[in-house]
Amino acid sequence: MTTTTEKSVNPQAGKAGTPLLEVRDLHVEFRTRDGVAKAVNGVNYSVSAGETLAVLGESGSGKSVTAQAIMGILDSPPGFVTQGQINFQGRDLLKLSEKERRRIRGAKMAMIFQDALSSLNPVLTVGYQLGEMFRVHQGMSRKDAKAKAIELMDRVRIPAARERVNDYPHQFSGGMRQRIMIAMALALEPDLIIADEPTTALDVTVQAQVMDLLAELQREYHMGLILITHDLGVVADVADKIAVMYAGRIVETAPVHELYKQPAHPYTRGLLDSIPRLDQKGQELYAIKGLPPNLLRIPSGCAFNPRCPMAQDVCRTDIPVLHPVTDSRGSACHFWKETLDG
Amino acid sequence: MGRYVLRRLLQMIPVFIGTTLLIFLMVHALGDPIAARFGDKAPDPVVAAQIRAEFNLDKPLWLQYVLYFKGIFTGDFGTAFTGEPVIDLMARSWPVTLKLGLTAFVIEAVVGIALGLVSGLRRGRLTDTVAMAFTLIVISIPVFVLGFTLQYLLGVKWAVIRPTVSYGAPLNELILPGLVLASVSLAYVTRLTRTSVAENLRADYVRTAVAKGLPRRRVVTQHLLRNSLIPVVTFLGTDLGALMGGALVTETIFNIQGVGYNLMQGVRRQESATVVGFVTVLVIVYLVANLLVDLLYAVLDPRIRYA
Ligand SMILES: Nc1ncnc2c1ncn2[C@@H]1O[C@H](COP(=O)(O)OP(=O)(O)OP(=O)(O)O)[C@@H](O)[C@H]1O
Numbered sequence: 001m002t003t004t005t006e007k008s009v010n011p012q013a014g015k016a017g018t019p020l021l022e023v024r025d026l027h028v029e030f031r032t033r034d035g036v037a038k039a040v041n042g043v044n045y046s047v048s049a050g051e052t053l054a055v056l057g058e059s060g061s062g063k064s065v066t067a068q069a070i071m072g073i074l075d076s077p078p079g080f081v082t083q084g085q086i087n088f089q090g091r092d093l094l095k096l097s098e099k100e101r102r103r104i105r106g107a108k109m110a111m112i113f114q115d116a117l118s119s120l121n122p123v124l125t126v127g128y129q130l131g132e133m134f135r136v137h138q139g140m141s142r143k144d145a146k147a148k149a150i151e152l153m154d155r156v157r158i159p160a161a162r163e164r165v166n167d168y169p170h171q172f173s174g175g176m177r178q179r180i181m182i183a184m185a186l187a188l189e190p191d192l193i194i195a196d197e198p199t200t201a202l203d204v205t206v207q208a209q210v211m212d213l214l215a216e217l218q219r220e221y222h223m224g225l226i227l228i229t230h231d232l233g234v235v236a237d238v239a240d241k242i243a244v245m246y247a248g249r250i251v252e253t254a255p256v257h258e259l260y261k262q263p264a265h266p267y268t269r270g271l272l273d274s275i276p277r278l279d280q281k282g283q284e285l286y287a288i289k290g291l292p293p294n295l296l297r298i299p300s301g302c303a304f305n306p307r308c309p310m311a312q313d314v315c316r317t318d319i320p321v322l323h324p325v326t327d328s329r330g331s332a333c334h335f336w337k338e339t340l341d342g
Numbered sequence: 343m344g345r346y347v348l349r350r351l352l353q354m355i356p357v358f359i360g361t362t363l364l365i366f367l368m369v370h371a372l373g374d375p376i377a378a379r380f381g382d383k384a385p386d387p388v389v390a391a392q393i394r395a396e397f398n399l400d401k402p403l404w405l406q407y408v409l410y411f412k413g414i415f416t417g418d419f420g421t422a423f424t425g426e427p428v429i430d431l432m433a434r435s436w437p438v439t440l441k442l443g444l445t446a447f448v449i450e451a452v453v454g455i456a457l458g459l460v461s462g463l464r465r466g467r468l469t470d471t472v473a474m475a476f477t478l479i480v481i482s483i484p485v486f487v488l489g490f491t492l493q494y495l496l497g498v499k500w501a502v503i504r505p506t507v508s509y510g511a512p513l514n515e516l517i518l519p520g521l522v523l524a525s526v527s528l529a530y531v532t533r534l535t536r537t538s539v540a541e542n543l544r545a546d547y548v549r550t551a552v553a554k555g556l557p558r559r560r561v562v563t564q565h566l567l568r569n570s571l572i573p574v575v576t577f578l579g580t581d582l583g584a585l586m587g588g589a590l591v592t593e594t595i596f597n598i599q600g601v602g603y604n605l606m607q608g609v610r611r612q613e614s615a616t617v618v619g620f621v622t623v624l625v626i627v628y629l630v631a632n633l634l635v636d637l638l639y640a641v642l643d644p645r646i647r648y649a
């Protein structure tokens with residue numbers, strides 16, 4: 001009711017040409033006792049309504065930190081956004097007051113976390129935690145909010161929602177808990193959902209179910225979705241485009257199928273080569289040599305150069321910009337042409 | 343749940359019998375109460391024999407215990423050497439100690455949790471540093487030093503309060519003694535709450551609450567605090583019993599004739615009836631407080647279920 005009117009009033013949502021969310025040159029650092037960890041170093045990406053952007057990258061590449069900066073839930077201190085813009089529905093979120101950002105959080109953009117068991121409050125019923133969205137953002141009564149919670153649980157296909165609304169998170173299975181997280185994110189029909197490895201903590205058997213549900217709901221509500229994941233298989237099925245992160249930067253961005261067919265960055269190629277493939281059963285799995293860089297001392301030039309099979313002198317001195325490979329894809333590699341052809 | 347409570351209550355019976363017996367034996371081991379009563383003078387044998395007969399002291403120890411135990415079930419906790427029934431003594435002193443203990447309890451719970459919450463939320467900042475230094479000082483000062491100092495300053499030098507508590511122990515006069523009695527526990531509650539809050543502040547579910555767009559106030563009260571209080575409640579519950587039994591020093595300083603005071607008198611005079619009676623009730627208070635904590639624990643943390 002209220003949400004639908006709000007949605008249609010919004011001039012930016014879903015309009016072709018203007019992306020729903022556009023992150024520009026975002027920098028985030030953590031000022032810790034050991035020094036300044038530069039976790040995000042100039043990330044650029046955008047998502048339109050109804051579009052799915054998959055964010056890939058090794059552990060520690062800054063995928064979650066970027067998401068936290070977008071949501072405005074960065075652990076601060078020690079984390080600080082030092083530069084950049086986060087344009088959402090035509091406004092730079094970084095210029096808003098905390099109060100204005102809070103109104104957007106949960107209502108216009110929502111986040112799904114990896115581990116639903118620890119991400120849900122253990123001492124409150126799921127009905128309470130779902131209903132809280134309506135009570136806080138829409139001033140709904142406790143009773144109406146509970147009815148809404150049941151509706152939501154039905155929506156994400158939790159069996160016997162009416163009976164289970166007063167249960168606690170630990171009384172649900174992992175898959176059901178993640179459905180509750182999804183329901184919570186979906187509650188106010190946000191325009192953008194950020195899902196940070198939503199299926200990693202689940203059994204393989206339920207991973208696909210949960211992912212399908214998420215993709216289905218995204219289509220239905222025409223939301224923008226940022227899907228952070230390690231699972232390249234999932235990406236191929238649901239994403240429209242991919243952004244590959246390395247040491248806090250986007251090293252390659254491309255429509256999914258183009259990237260799979262022909263990576264334009266040696267790091268992306270390494271990632272693709274390390275996927276186990278049925279036709280190469282028995283062969284030793286490829287692994288990118290070396291370790292991700294220490295964020296306190298990121299190598300000069302291209303951060304990937306110490307691990308790159310193609311590295312030349314220029315890679316050790318000059319930071320590569322994101323070269324446009326085609327209209328819709330870019331690669332931050334001095335030798336993107338060679339990589340593309342090789 | 344009901345069966346659990348019933349089982350716990352039944353478990354109290356052997357504990358009850360065990361403690362009464364133990365205390366009975368301990369008081370007996372202290373020596374001859376008649377000799378203690380007469381001090382240095384040798385008691386007149388006739389009078390002594392009379393007293394012995396009156397208090398069953400001439401009977402074998404096991405019989406004394408059985409007779410005592412039989413009495414309890416008819417509400418007869420025996421008689422003090424002053425001639426006053428122990429039950430009357432208890433009826434007079436328990437309300438006073440209960441009032442003092444509860445005053446102390448409220449102070450330590452309210453002030454301790456509030457202070458710990460603020461410290462935990464502002465860990466490492468000035469408020470926190472000051473609060474932590476303060477709790478350390480309180481823990482390291484012996485209670486009687488704190489008691490006498492506050493009594494002297496507030497009651498004598500500046501005369502803003504009565505230095506001692508008047509008969510009947512009105513609540514307003516119990517605030518200072520309550521604070522003294524609560525002091526050390528208050529410091530522990532503060533530190534415990536602080537640690538727990540700081541730990542939970544980093545928990546994933548708090549991050550979720552923030553990501554939901556909840557106001558900070560709600561994140562703290564509805565999400566953070568309830569989880570953080572679980573260990574604090576355990577401490578508070580066990581402390582409730584300790585406050586009642588440990589009020590002796592405070593009661594002495596402020597001349598409050600409560601349980602501690604009478605228990606001390608009983609021990610001095612080696613009156614088993616008084617000592618056993620008071621200690622038994624203390625044990626029961628302690629057991630009931632513990633049961634309440636366990637039940638409250640299940641209310642606070644739904645992952646705990648008793649069967
Ligand atoms: N609260 C924090 N305090 C200090 N440093 C942090 C904090 N959160 C993140 N970082 C730093 O930011 C870096 C990037 O973290 P991030 O969580 O974004 O990685 P990620 O790409 O999501 O990895 P993963 O796949 O393991 O989730 C980390 O390596 C860490 O050094």
Ligand SMILES: [Mg+2]
Nearest residue numbers: 063064065196
């Ligand atoms: Mg992450």
